[in-house]
Amino acid sequence: MRLSPEDMPGYEEARARGRRRRIVSQEQVAALIGYSTHWYARLELGVQDSYSDDFINQVADVLRLDPVETQLLRLLAGKEAPSAIHSATPEGLQPILEGQPWPAYISNEAWDVVGTNEQLRSWFPGILGHEANVMLWAFTHPDARRRLYRWETDWAPKLLGQLRTAQLRYPDNKRLDVVITEILQANEDARRLWEGPIASFHLDGDIRSLHVPGREKPQPIQIVALEPLRSPGHRLIMLVPVPGKP
Template sequence: MNKKALRALLRERRALIAPESHGFSRPTGQGRRAPGLSQHQVDQLLHRTLGTYHRLESGSYPNPPADLLRDVACLFGLNEQEWVLLCRYALLQDPPGPLHQSSGKEVPGVWQEAVNSVSHMAYVSDASWDLLAWNQAFADLFPDHRPPMNTMRWMLLDPQARCTLVDWSTTWAPLLLPQLRVALASRPDDEVLIQIEKEVVADPEAGPLYEAGGSAIHPDGDERPLLHSRLGPGWATMCAAQPLTTPGARFMILIFHPGPRRPQPRTLTLSAD
């Protein structure tokens, strides 16, 4: 637990909330003059035992439950980045899921310009793998030059994808399916993900692979065989990143090399001169 950072974050956000906005009145005589809600008022609003919030803010509550942190975050109006900070300060780990289920569904419009500036295939998809932005190089991967609305549904279920994604059943699907399972674990109410899972389970090829499980969930740096609609067979190296304000979204760059497989590039490290 990072007590100093936790206390600073909570005090700052608590001070921004007017007690009157929650039906409390400020004392008019002698008494408390600090801005914002009192710690006791926070306990009342969260329906917690008196002193619970004080323990959290003071850093004397080891391993506070995630539901308490979530309730505090919602009451204080934290955004997704602040929610991540709260969990890291209080639990020394990332949150179990987004603060709001609506999070991860949109990115700032400048991302389209950023994607357009990339010469390789590039796109941004949201937390449900719905496509938000892409460049022409990515569109050219497909025979009709029209990328799918949802990249995960296409990769797992579209018959054309099983040709484009060479060795689909052994090279692509075993690495894609765990990503779907993990996404559902953190977003269990996401209707898009729920529907994709239903379709996957019902699919005679994808279903057994999904039930078999798997642990590889991060595509960053992977190199996989790909059949490009214009450039022919080759290998795609994937670079993955996340827009910081959109938890679960992903920014993907696919570097395509036609022909036989090339040696993996070395890992970049800071070198001392």
């Protein structure tokens, strides 16, 4: 839908013959990427096959995909195998959490919270209530919209985008499916956003704002996300106040 038929080869000739198209055809895309229409059509249908890296890269270039969308395309095309599922709490990391001067927590592939520090518990006491799950809290807890500044634009779309890509990475994670289903059943705005073209792999490095206890104005924070090598799939998340920001 991003492409205009006017930019495609042969448009002027087709227009002269009275054959105008409102959307770009599979044949036109296939001609631009240099592969057969049959091969490209299989990709559009979601058929996982032995697509080459060159083919995927050409498709991403022609369809004008950004880096996140290109990575998502690779997942959909079966170019990256899903990570192994790990549900055990990583050992030895609680002292790391407690040693941080800012809020920090550890979550698993389904965003269940498996470890927190005192700073996190003081900022977000409600996050440990509803099944102790970050995503369920963000979309079903009544306090989340107030705490997550600009929830509708800065938080919700990217969080849902993370859920969507996680569902592709961990197709056998039943807990993740339960979390997504509960969110979509409970939150009308989440259902609306879920129907759109959202994709996000992580929030590491993002700067956004929170309403925190003891502060009248929103507190800008940088999200720092790390993955312990001893336990792939778990995330160590730190909410670091941004120096110099009001």
